Amino acid sequence: MKSKLMIGFVASTILFVAILFFGCPSSKKGLVExxxxxxxxxxxxxxxxxxxxxxxxxxxxxxxxxxxxxxLLRVIPVFxxxxxxxxxxxxxxxxxxxxxxGFIPWDDSHHPKLSQTNGVADGRWLFxxxxxxxxxxxxxxxxxRTVEIIEIPNSGGNHASPFVTENTEYVVAATRFSVPIPQxxxxxxxxxxxxxxxxxxxxxxxxxxxxxxxxxxxxPGYNYDLSHAGKGKSHGWFFFSSYNTEQAHTLLEVxxxxxxxxxxxxxxxxxxEEYVAQGKAHEISGIHYHNxxxxxxxxxxxxxxxxxxxxxxxxxxxxxxxxxxxxxxxGCDVDPEGEYIVGGGKLATVIPVFxxxxxxxxxEEKKFxxxxxxxxxxxxxxxxxxxxxxxxxxxxxxxxxxxxxxxTSVFISSEVIxxxxxxxxxxxxxxxxxxVGHLCLPGGDTKKPTPKYVLAMNKITKDRYLPTGPELxxxxxxxxxTGEKMKLLSDFPTVGEPHYAQMIPAEVIKDKSVKIxxxxxxxxxxxxxxxxxxxxxxxxxxxxxxxxxxxxxxxxDNIEGIxxxxxxxxHVTNLEQDWDIPHGFAIFGSNNAELxxxxxxxxxxxxxxxxxxxxxxxCTDFCSALHQEMQGYVRVSPANSKVNLTWNK
Amino acid sequence: MKISNNxxxxxxxxxxxxxxxPIWYISLDAPQFPxxxxxxxxxxxxxxxxxxxxxSLNVLNHYIGMKKIVPEEIPEFKIIPIIIGALIVLGLIxxxxxxxxxxxxxxxxVFLGAVVGIYDYYRWGYDYGHNxxxxxxxxxxxxAYQPPLIGGKQLxxxxxxxxxxxxxxxxxxxxxxVALSYYYGQKEKPYVSV
Numbered sequence: 001m002k003s004k005l006m007i008g009f010v011a012s013t014i015l016f017v018a019i020l021f022f023g024c025p026s027s028k029k030g031l032v033e034x035x036x037x038x039x040x041x042x043x044x045x046x047x048x049x050x051x052x053x054x055x056x057x058x059x060x061x062x063x064x065x066x067x068x069x070x071x072l073l074r075v076i077p078v079f080x081x082x083x084x085x086x087x088x089x090x091x092x093x094x095x096x097x098x099x100x101x102g103f104i105p106w107d108d109s110h111h112p113k114l115s116q117t118n119g120v121a122d123g124r125w126l127f128x129x130x131x132x133x134x135x136x137x138x139x140x141x142x143x144x145r146t147v148e149i150i151e152i153p154n155s156g157g158n159h160a161s162p163f164v165t166e167n168t169e170y171v172v173a174a175t176r177f178s179v180p181i182p183q184x185x186x187x188x189x190x191x192x193x194x195x196x197x198x199x200x201x202x203x204x205x206x207x208x209x210x211x212x213x214x215x216x217x218x219x220p221g222y223n224y225d226l227s228h229a230g231k232g233k234s235h236g237w238f239f240f241s242s243y244n245t246e247q248a249h250t251l252l253e254v255x256x257x258x259x260x261x262x263x264x265x266x267x268x269x270x271x272x273e274e275y276v277a278q279g280k281a282h283e284i285s286g287i288h289y290h291n292x293x294x295x296x297x298x299x300x301x302x303x304x305x306x307x308x309x310x311x312x313x314x315x316x317x318x319x320x321x322x323x324x325x326x327x328x329x330x331g332c333d334v335d336p337e338g339e340y341i342v343g344g345g346k347l348a349t350v351i352p353v354f355x356x357x358x359x360x361x362x363x364e365e366k367k368f369x370x371x372x373x374x375x376x377x378x379x380x381x382x383x384x385x386x387x388x389x390x391x392x393x394x395x396x397x398x399x400x401x402x403x404x405x406x407x408t409s410v411f412i413s414s415e416v417i418x419x420x421x422x423x424x425x426x427x428x429x430x431x432x433x434x435x436v437g438h439l440c441l442p443g444g445d446t447k448k449p450t451p452k453y454v455l456a457m458n459k460i461t462k463d464r465y466l467p468t469g470p471e472l473x474x475x476x477x478x479x480x481x482t483g484e485k486m487k488l489l490s491d492f493p494t495v496g497e498p499h500y501a502q503m504i505p506a507e508v509i510k511d512k513s514v515k516i517x518x519x520x521x522x523x524x525x526x527x528x529x530x531x532x533x534x535x536x537x538x539x540x541x542x543x544x545x546x547x548x549x550x551x552x553x554x555x556x557d558n559i560e561g562i563x564x565x566x567x568x569x570x571h572v573t574n575l576e577q578d579w580d581i582p583h584g585f586a587i588f589g590s591n592n593a594e595l596x597x598x599x600x601x602x603x604x605x606x607x608x609x610x611x612x613x614x615x616x617x618x619c620t621d622f623c624s625a626l627h628q629e630m631q632g633y634v635r636v637s638p639a640n641s642k643v644n645l646t647w648n649k
Numbered sequence: 650m651k652i653s654n655n656x657x658x659x660x661x662x663x664x665x666x667x668x669x670x671p672i673w674y675i676s677l678d679a680p681q682f683p684x685x686x687x688x689x690x691x692x693x694x695x696x697x698x699x700x701x702x703x704x705s706l707n708v709l710n711h712y713i714g715m716k717k718i719v720p721e722e723i724p725e726f727k728i729i730p731i732i733i734g735a736l737i738v739l740g741l742i743x744x745x746x747x748x749x750x751x752x753x754x755x756x757x758x759v760f761l762g763a764v765v766g767i768y769d770y771y772r773w774g775y776d777y778g779h780n781x782x783x784x785x786x787x788x789x790x791x792x793a794y795q796p797p798l799i800g801g802k803q804l805x806x807x808x809x810x811x812x813x814x815x816x817x818x819x820x821x822x823x824x825x826x827v828a829l830s831y832y833y834g835q836k837e838k839p840y841v842s843v
Binding site for chain 2: 516548551576577578579625627
């Protein structure tokens with residue numbers, strides 16, 4: 001007894017001394033080595049090497065970071081209203097957020113995707129999906145503004161989206177939740193009979209970028225999760241992962257985790273185009289909003305489209321094949337050559353890698369295990385190129401370095417692994433903090449990766465930063481992949497929850513960034529191009545104020561004759577033509593947001609005064625030395641008053 | 650005689666290029682204009698280094714009460730091109746008249762034009778810099794904002810630098826060519842019948 005105590009005492013003393021000398025094991029977490037600080041240091045006034053576009057997840061927006069510094073450059077409002085600059089509040093931008101369910105102020109943005117030419121990101125546009133109310137947005141990368149949002153009909157949640165083909169011929173959408181198609185009031189228990197999935201192909205006009213739904217494909221009622229287009233030799237195909245092939249409709253956590261294998265759907269979209277051209281598509285109800293920002297008129301307009309074309313795989317042989325994929329796959333990634341399709345079986349013990357060449361052979365030799373709703377299920381072994389053993393627990397997403405290696409995020413064991421595309425063996429692994437979701441390598445999902453960094457996006461941060469109460473930031477961690485071993489360089493908190501990111505060399509975008517809107521090109525229907533053209537017009541209860549702003553005053557800055565009950569529209573044109581001189585506009589008691597008006601731009605704020613009185617308005621963006629003087633007054637009289645409408649010039 | 654007359658013709662004709670290049674420039678340096686800001690002065694107009702520089706400068710100038718610079722309202726921009734045209738025509742005519750001294754006269758006229766032009770430019774600069782709106786937002790006692798004719802000067806937060814540009818170089822070259830023409834004309838004098 002005594003000796004046991006003695007041994008215990010000695011052992012604990014040794015441990016204590018060891019900890020004193022070597023430190024607590026957990027305090028070594030994420031220590032960086034050597035020249036990490038130099039590698040992420042971008043001196044003041046110098047520019048970063050890459051733009052990184054991170055989705056905001058539940059923030060609904062896109063955040064733009066400079067890499068390697070991790071400096072936040074901008075947050076682009078997309079699916080959520082942004083009172084900071086009036087996006088979704090101004091009369092010009094409201095239409096972007098209209099859907100068949102009316103105006104929607106928020107959504108959940110998941111996967112940013114850059115447009116491509118010849119399989120390489122070209123810096124024209126960034127697409128991003130909304131998961132909750134299915135939509136795809138397009139951001140113009142010369143202005144960093146959302147310029148189009150299209151609603152996806154016959155979908156129950158847009159997750160496997162908006163991945164693009166190698167010349168941006170199409171962006172895709174696929175329903176995460178299967179639903180009755182067309183929607184109808186049925187028992188939820190009728191899932192297996194009535195619920196269906198859809199995959200949508202949205203054509204992109206190469207000149208204007210404008211999207212329209214070319215066709216949909218009616219799919220079995222599974223959950224469609226992620227996707228990537230084929231490239232190079234597999235150009236013409238698109239791959240979508242699916243789970244819940246059990247077709248459970250309750251407690252999916254358990255009931256959708258029973259099958260040994262779910263599927264990756266391989267869609268031959270060139271074949272789909274042929275079937276559509278042959279008139280094989282059915283025209284079905286598919287009412288959806290298509291909202292486009294007219295850059296000349298600086299205003300968004302909505303159109304409503306009633307019908308969509310849909311292909312039914314049973315009637316279209318060779319359109320879709322299923323590749324059995326272990327255990328509820330998540331990521332679905334294609335290597336730069338277009339040969340390997342990597343499934344991220346999030347509950348699997350291996351990462352399956354499929355061969356496109358073997359897939360074509362298996363199709364030719366009809367190596368089918370069975371057929372589901374006219375979709376042949378290929379034999380797993382016949383399509384498999386290899387399995388990555390010991391990838392860790394919960395492999396999710398894979399990107400490629402173009403030098404024969406792949407990088408996979410592993411959620412449950414919180415790590416990034418590097419493995420070889422030659423022998424499918426893991427060659428390196430690095431812990432991340434904590435619970436990594438997506439990862440991103442510049443061009444890592446294109447034909448030409450720039451293998452310098454991997455950005456790991458983590459769901460949980462706990463002790464990584466100073467505590468901020470129960471609600472903590474998500475994080476991104478930058479990993480150097482230029483050496484044989486991965487090295488952690490830095491981490492930084494993010495805006496919202498980034499689900500995916502795209503990185504692109506800065507020089508592809510930065511030189512075409514717009515500095516001002518040219519006044520002579522301003523075709524806004526309510527523009528005012530000089531101070532002597534300002535006016536106030538009453539039209540019943542509607543009052544339109546045509547106002548201009550230039551350092552450091554508004555014209556007019558005194559308006560009288562507004563009455564309680566009026567709807568006042570301030571159409572403010574910023575007459576500046578100098579770089580980085582926006583003016584703001586806010587008015588007392590407004591139930592709306594403010595406006596932030598860029599040089600040469602016209603924006604409109606609607607104001608409904610509630611009481612008689614004199615109410616100030618002012619510039620909210622510190623524009624000049626006399627910014628504090630940039631103000632004015634609106635006199636509001638009782639509804640029955642006889643005060644004339646007057647203003648000064 | 651041939652060399653002399655041809656030099657005279659070339660010397661007059663190269664003045665045509667003066668229409669297409671700035672004769673003077675004024676650059677303005679301030680920390681908040683890393684992209685640069687400035688004006689090129691042509692014989693018939695004023696243009697910014699960049700498309701909106703003149704507008705930007707007019708906005709800045711309103712703080713100190715300087716008049717708006719509106720090239721269309723400056724009459725010299727209509728007169729100077731005519732004078733240059735006349736000098737070119739005169740030079741060509743002189744090149745056909747066998748009187749070498751006319752070349753000196755021509756140089757003298759160009760020189761006179763240049764001196765008057767520079768004086769006129771100075772006068773405009775003085776007017777813009779001194780004749781300020783009494784209600785100006787920023788009033789610094791004793792401060793005038795006349796840009797320097799040649800060289801640099803700190804005007805409040807802005808360092809103004811002014812210097813001749815290609816146009817002046819062409820005018821000087823033109824005068825040198827005509828001077829050479831005179832020189833050869835003198836050497837060839839035995840052949841000239843006066």
